[in-house]
Amino acid sequence: MDDHSKTKLAQGLFFLDALIWLGVGLYTLWGMAGRYSGQITVYVIGILMLGNVGAMLLSGFLLGRQNKWFFYFAILVLVINIILTVTDQFGIFDFITLIIDVVLFGILISIRKQYRSIS
Numbered sequence: 001m002d003d004h005s006k007t008k009l010a011q012g013l014f015f016l017d018a019l020i021w022l023g024v025g026l027y028t029l030w031g032m033a034g035r036y037s038g039q040i041t042v043y044v045i046g047i048l049m050l051g052n053v054g055a056m057l058l059s060g061f062l063l064g065r066q067n068k069w070f071f072y073f074a075i076l077v078l079v080i081n082i083i084l085t086v087t088d089q090f091g092i093f094d095f096i097t098l099i100i101d102v103v104l105f106g107i108l109i110s111i112r113k114q115y116r117s118i119s
Contacts, residue, residue, distance in 0.1 A: 003111045003113075003114050006107050006110060006111045007063060007064065007111060007114075008064075009107060010060075010063055010074075010104055010107045010108060010111070011060045011061075011063055011064055012060075013100050013103065013104045013107070014056050014057070014059045014060030014063065014074070014104065015056070015057065015060045016100060017056045017081075017097055017100050017101065017104070018052075018053045018056035018057045018060065020093060020096060020097055020100075021049055021050075021052050021053045021056060021097065022050070022053045023093075024049055024093050025046050025047075025049030025050045025052070025053060026046075026050075028042060028045055028046035028049055029042075029043065029046035029047075029050075032046075052081065055077045055081075056077065056081075058073075058077075059073060059074040059077045059078075062074065066114070066115070067115075068115045068116065071108070071112070071115035074108060075105070075108055078101050078104055078105050078108070079105075081097070081101050082098065082101050082102070082105070085097060085098045085101065086098065
């Protein structure tokens with residue numbers, strides 16, 4: 001698989017990751033907020049998850065622009081997401097996104113050379 005195809009795959013995985021986090025974030029905001037009304041923590045967690053959706057979407061879009069700083073931003077988003085995923089409650093969606101993130105990280109490492117010489 002060539003680097004262009006790997007970049008497109010990485011973008012798709014960022015978008016898939018964002019879609020999963022969108023579902024989990026909305027469930028947290030609407031599903032859990034009804035059960036735990038009055039607890040600000042549920043809203044904060046839900047909003048942070050939606051922020052993660054934004055970071056994943058942004059990473060996917062920017063990765064196609066072939067800019068090394070956008071590449072580093074995507075790596076940073078993945079590293080933070082992996083750390084936060086394994087240090088929090090761990091369920092099936094966390095496992096799925098962790099697998100996606102690890103695969104994404106591997107893809108990004110494999111195409112890093114194409115971003116080194118670009119400003």
